[in-house]
Amino acid sequence: MSVQERKERERAERERLIVATARELAEQQGWDAVTTRQLAERIEYSQPVLYSHFRSKREIIGAVALKGAAEMAAALRAAASAADGPRTRVAALARAYLEFAARNPAVYDAMFQLDGGLAFANEDTPQPLKDAFAALLENLSEVAGDGVHPALFTEVFWAALHGLATLTRTGRLPPEDTEPRVELLVDRLAMI
Amino acid sequence: MSVQERKERERAERERLIVATARELAEQQGWDAVTTRQLAERIEYSQPVLYSHFRSKREIIGAVALKGAAEMAAALRAAASAADGPRTRVAALARAYLEFAARNPAVYDAMFQLDGGLAFANEDTPQPLKDAFAALLENLSEVAGDGVHPALFTEVFWAALHGLATLTRTGRLPPEDTEPRVELLVDRLAMI
DNA sequence: GATTCGATCCTAGCATCGCTAGACAATCGA
């Protein structure tokens, strides 16, 4: 069965190439430039090949989103674990979130702005997305405050970060004052 | 000059019709359904007529956004002025914002999610957008807290509301817990 | 009242989009 295994490996490899190329192209020129024709040309295959891996362009966006969610979860945990003390940890978490969004705008869009056909906030939610939320939850529970459900607190904190990230990136908030905004947010939301 | 005046009136009326129809169609079937052909058919003119009023579809979205911003500003002021006491007023403001977003999702998207070609956060920003921000600022200044710039506080508060609005609307946050989220947000962010 | 002329509007079409059918070639099992 070695032949079949090799084929499966090559197929999986090509799928990774598609996702990585879509992401690269999106980061370079925006998601509008990620057409099936452009993408096909970059991976040096014809258009229909894309559709033997993904049912639609939407699914490709979804695949980029999942990859990004895994990376974001790791980045959040790394930033949080490098800080000690609740206040410092939460601030580091917030900065890491905003930095990820700023450095990977196309990936962030795939995760939270575009329709990647992914399920959110229910049992069908893919693991990487749950895990990214968990990375926030783990580090925020200790500052939720008495009588406040950690998940609820995390949702609010996340929403605030998401608002800052998207409004800043689309030019609706001037980027200069990002740091004082984070300071204010953390000071007010986190208990101690 | 009566003839010319009449023509200008009719032209302005048709422009209002285009914007209102685009908005209506977007609310009914989503912005994806707002194609220039669909829109042209609904106003009972041919496609090119749209381009004698607007340079692009983007500008039509922008026009819907401006109309929406004016409405939102009015809705925010009405809600705030109907409440007395800082805490109640801020909570009413937050609920009014989220309710506007929930009841006018297409308009909200035009304002804050789609590209309507509008300038934000600088001197070229159209008046209705400035005014919507001002409506927030007016009612939040009193709870910004000592030593915190009211504009900065408003930005953070707005970002949090925007995050809640968009994440809820795209199914990324379950809609049931909206009220406790607002309570938590207001309790923590607003000083007194 | 007929005629000219400019403004207004529509038909038709372009390039591009996501996606798919059907032909062709390469590879496999017998």
Next chain:
DNA sequence: TCGATTGTCTAGCGATGCTAGGATCGAATC
């Protein structure tokens, strides 16, 4: 070696935003 299966490509469909160029209509002039 041959037939069948798998894989890939060419070509094309309907729909998109937008535009060129001709037709039509109404207002002003003689």
